[in-house]
Amino acid sequence: MSGLLDFTALELGSKIQAHEVTAIEALDAVFAQIDKREQKIHAYVTIDREAAYEQAKKVQAKIEQGLLTSPLAGVPVAIKDNMCTKGLLTTCSSKILENFIPPYTAEAVAKLEQAGAVIVGKTNMDEFAMGSTTETSAFGITRNPWNTDHVPGGSSGGSCAAVAANECFYALGSDTGGSIRQPSSFCGVTGMKPTYGTVSRYGLIAYGSSLDQIGPITKNTADCAAVLEVISGYDKKDSTSVARKSYDFTAALKNDVKGMKIGIPEEYIGEGLNEEVRTAILKAADVLKAQGAEVEYFHLDLVDYVIPAYYVIACAEASSNLARFDGVKYGYRAKDFEGLHQMYKKSRSEGFGAEVKRRIMLGSFVLSSGYYDAYYLKALRTKALIKQAFDQAFAKYDIILGPAAPTTAMKIGESLSDPIQMYLGDINTIAVNLAGLPGMSIPCGMDHNGLPIGVQLIADCFEEKKLIQAVYTYEQSRKEEA
Amino acid sequence: MIDNEMMEYIGILAKLELSEEEKDQAKADMQKMLNYIDQLNELDTSNVEPMSHIFPVTNVFREDVVTNGDEREAMLMNAPKQKNGQYQVAKTI
Numbered sequence: 001m002s003g004l005l006d007f008t009a010l011e012l013g014s015k016i017q018a019h020e021v022t023a024i025e026a027l028d029a030v031f032a033q034i035d036k037r038e039q040k041i042h043a044y045v046t047i048d049r050e051a052a053y054e055q056a057k058k059v060q061a062k063i064e065q066g067l068l069t070s071p072l073a074g075v076p077v078a079i080k081d082n083m084c085t086k087g088l089l090t091t092c093s094s095k096i097l098e099n100f101i102p103p104y105t106a107e108a109v110a111k112l113e114q115a116g117a118v119i120v121g122k123t124n125m126d127e128f129a130m131g132s133t134t135e136t137s138a139f140g141i142t143r144n145p146w147n148t149d150h151v152p153g154g155s156s157g158g159s160c161a162a163v164a165a166n167e168c169f170y171a172l173g174s175d176t177g178g179s180i181r182q183p184s185s186f187c188g189v190t191g192m193k194p195t196y197g198t199v200s201r202y203g204l205i206a207y208g209s210s211l212d213q214i215g216p217i218t219k220n221t222a223d224c225a226a227v228l229e230v231i232s233g234y235d236k237k238d239s240t241s242v243a244r245k246s247y248d249f250t251a252a253l254k255n256d257v258k259g260m261k262i263g264i265p266e267e268y269i270g271e272g273l274n275e276e277v278r279t280a281i282l283k284a285a286d287v288l289k290a291q292g293a294e295v296e297y298f299h300l301d302l303v304d305y306v307i308p309a310y311y312v313i314a315c316a317e318a319s320s321n322l323a324r325f326d327g328v329k330y331g332y333r334a335k336d337f338e339g340l341h342q343m344y345k346k347s348r349s350e351g352f353g354a355e356v357k358r359r360i361m362l363g364s365f366v367l368s369s370g371y372y373d374a375y376y377l378k379a380l381r382t383k384a385l386i387k388q389a390f391d392q393a394f395a396k397y398d399i400i401l402g403p404a405a406p407t408t409a410m411k412i413g414e415s416l417s418d419p420i421q422m423y424l425g426d427i428n429t430i431a432v433n434l435a436g437l438p439g440m441s442i443p444c445g446m447d448h449n450g451l452p453i454g455v456q457l458i459a460d461c462f463e464e465k466k467l468i469q470a471v472y473t474y475e476q477s478r479k480e481e482a
Numbered sequence: 483m484i485d486n487e488m489m490e491y492i493g494i495l496a497k498l499e500l501s502e503e504e505k506d507q508a509k510a511d512m513q514k515m516l517n518y519i520d521q522l523n524e525l526d527t528s529n530v531e532p533m534s535h536i537f538p539v540t541n542v543f544r545e546d547v548v549t550n551g552d553e554r555e556a557m558l559m560n561a562p563k564q565k566n567g568q569y570q571v572a573k574t575i
Contacts, residue, residue: 103556196536210535239542240535308519319496326497328569333562340574345499357498358511364495365488365512378522380532385525387533419511420518436536461536 004029005166009075009223012169016063016074023056023063023074023118026169030076030120034167042142043152043162045081046089047121052076059116071226073116078168080159081122082129083109083214084203088119092205093137094127096325096332096351106203107238108172108214108231115230120168123158127353128322129179129207131155132425135416136355143412144186146451150409153183159217160187170227171217176208177310178404178429180215181441185404185454188443190224190471191217195461196436197242199228200235206321208314209240211433221442221472225249228464244462252465257473258292260466261397265300268402268428277453280445281403284455287477288401288470298396301389305382306431307423311359312366312379313434318356319363325351358419383434390435394460399470403428404441404456408449428456438464440471444478484513 004026007015015021031049038044056076062068079085082092084102091097105113113119126136134142134157142157144150145165152161156173160183163171173180175193184191192215199214206212216227229250234243264285269278289295327333327347334346352360366375393400405428415422432439438461441454455474459467489509493499500508554567563570 100560101556103553103560104550236542236544240537240539242537302525305522305525308522311515312519312522323497327562328571329557330560331562337572340572342499343572344497345493348497349499352498354504357496357500357504358508360496361492361498361508362512362515365492365516368492368495375516375519377532378527379519380534381527381530382522382525384530384533385527387536420514 005033007169008219009169010071010226013071013073013075017069017071023060024053026074027052027056027076027118027120030168033165037145037165037167040143040148041145041161041165041167042140043123043158043165043167044078044121045091045093045124045139045158048088051088052118052120056118059118062116068116070115070230072112072230075117075169076120077112077117078120078123078159078162078171079109080125080156080171080173082125082174082205083172084205085109085119085122088122090122090205091139092128093125093139094352094356095138096348097330098138098332100330102203104203107200107235109203111231111233112172123156123162123171125158126155126355128205128318128356129155129174129176130318130355130359132178132182132422133410133415134158134183135412136353138353141412144409144451146188147409147449149411150451151186151412153186153405153409155179156217157183160184160189160191163187163189163217163219170219170223172214172231173217174204174212174214175433176211176314177433178426180217181404181429181439181454181456182426184217184441185456186409186452188452188454189217190220190440190442191215192224192228192440193432193438194228194232194464195242195438197240198232198244198464200233200238200241202235202237208317209321210317211314221468221475222250222253224440225253225468249464249468252468253472254469255473255476257288257470260293260399260470262288262293262295262399262401262470263298263393263397264295264401265303266297267300267303272406272427273403274407276447277403277407280453281401281455284444284474285401288474291473291477293470298393300393302382302386303427303431306386306434307427309379309382309386310430310434311362311423312375313383315359315363316367316376317363319360319367322356322360327351386431387435390431390437398459398463398466400458402456404454405429408447408451408453432458436461438467440467442471442475484509484516
């Protein structure tokens with residue numbers, strides 16, 4: 001049955017609909033692979049085999065009765081552990097939530113379940129999605145399936161590693177500053193951060209609410225479009241949800257970029273970019289050019305200010321969002337304390353990891369009286385300018401092309417010591433969150449260590465279809481090449 | 483700029499209590515981050531409105547009707563301590 005694992009999610013889904021494979025057999029294949037690789041990779045925090053088989057049996061019965069016809073029905077999926085799943089442990093890879101069992105399911109996950117998805121388990125991540133390597137997890141690191149001495153990226157490192165190691169057929173991740181796109185690049189999978197407001201945040205444990213967005217992590221572009229089609233939609237339970245005109249993203253799977261205008265920001269391919277990454281990115285641009293796209297370089301304003309603005313805004317929102325963890329209603333409570341106030345303080349100090357505390361403190365500071373204007377409002381004004389810079393770029397181009405990260409996957413243990421150095425690795429992804437844009441990372445080559453390189457394509461808000469069409473065309477051309 | 487007194491104050495705001503060792507590290511990290519963030523002062527933003535949302539947002543209203551079921555047991559199950567169907571905390575008065 002191991003041949004099953006080579007199928008994409010849609011290929012498997014159509015085999016299941018054609019009664020050539022059952023949802024149970026698909027799950028058997030996934031668990032056999034997990035038994036083989038998970039000990040080394042550690043992509044998952046929680047796996048509930050019993051619940052997965054129960055779900056697979058229910059789904060299979062409905063398929064046989066003709067009640068479930070979704071192209072993803074019966075296909076095993078992995079969910080990042082910051083999305084609530086009713087009755088299934090949801091930890092955010094944090095000690096403070098080590099025993100949290102949600103009484104409800106996140107909207108994006110509920111939509112997958114309605115489409116007949118079978119949840120394999122919950123994937124490892126940087127604690128509260130704060131990190132770029134999955135090393136800040138309270139439950140141990142995840143290793144890159146391509147080379148286990150290297151990180152998978154983060155914060156959705158577990159989801160991306162699970163897809164890359166065939167320990168599921170696709171996964172959900174979340175992206176606040178690149179947390180889907182950067183690990184997708186490091187793990188050689190396809191990841192998309194949709195336009196802000198496209199996928200409901202209901203049930204997603206908040207980090208930076210104005211930036212957070214759930215998205216698909218898949219084996220190819222067709223799967224990505226199909227998953228997005230299922231999880232997207234207006235949701236009144238999310239006050240920033242946007243009612244869009246259409247959600248038929250798979251209609252954009254067209255092999256055609258003729259006349260499409262693609263801009264490459266000089267700032268994204270200049271100093272600080274690894275040479276092998278640069279070569280692979282520019283080669284990807286050449287492929288699109290050969291298919292009829294117009295490719296040119298341009299100057300994107302304000303790139304140097306993106307990271308400082310992001311960290312002020314994200315940490316400010318985090319300090320507010322994470323105030324709910326107080327040791328009263330759920331999660332960890334300290335053992336010894338005197339009085340209520342100390343109970344809060346000790347529970348939080350013992351329950352949160354170092355990076356989370358660092359960000360909560362920075363956030364509390366920039367929001368504090370006397371510093372609010374100088375830091376928080378300054379960052380929001382900078383965000384407005386960054387948005388303007390992208391508006392100007394998209395007045396000229398359909399797509400912006402660049403790397404998803406300045407390097408390939410770092411060695412384990414190399415990047416946590418200096419926070420600024422670590423944050424600088426997010427330079428290519430963060431602006432997309434600040435401006436609310438959709439962005440995708442897809443594989444475009446390998447470095448000399450056998451580690452994947454990802455190219456990132458970015459479109460204007462609500463232009464996912466353009467993005468999918470460009471990425472799909474690139475993918476088809478590469479297939480022909482090979 | 484970030485001295486011990488400021489770190490104490492941030493600890494109160496953030497409801498975090500750091501060990502002496504953690505405090506020194508946090509102070510150094512915070513100073514480093516703020517020096518880096520100070521780059522933003524190179525930008526003239528005097529005529530720019532702060533942008534909190536990318537798209538225009540309006541309040542979402544609905545009738546005050548309960549739509550989910552009674553999840554009391556499931557909610558309380560997650561509480562570190564509970565008594566008589568309620569959350570239990572340290573004595574405050």
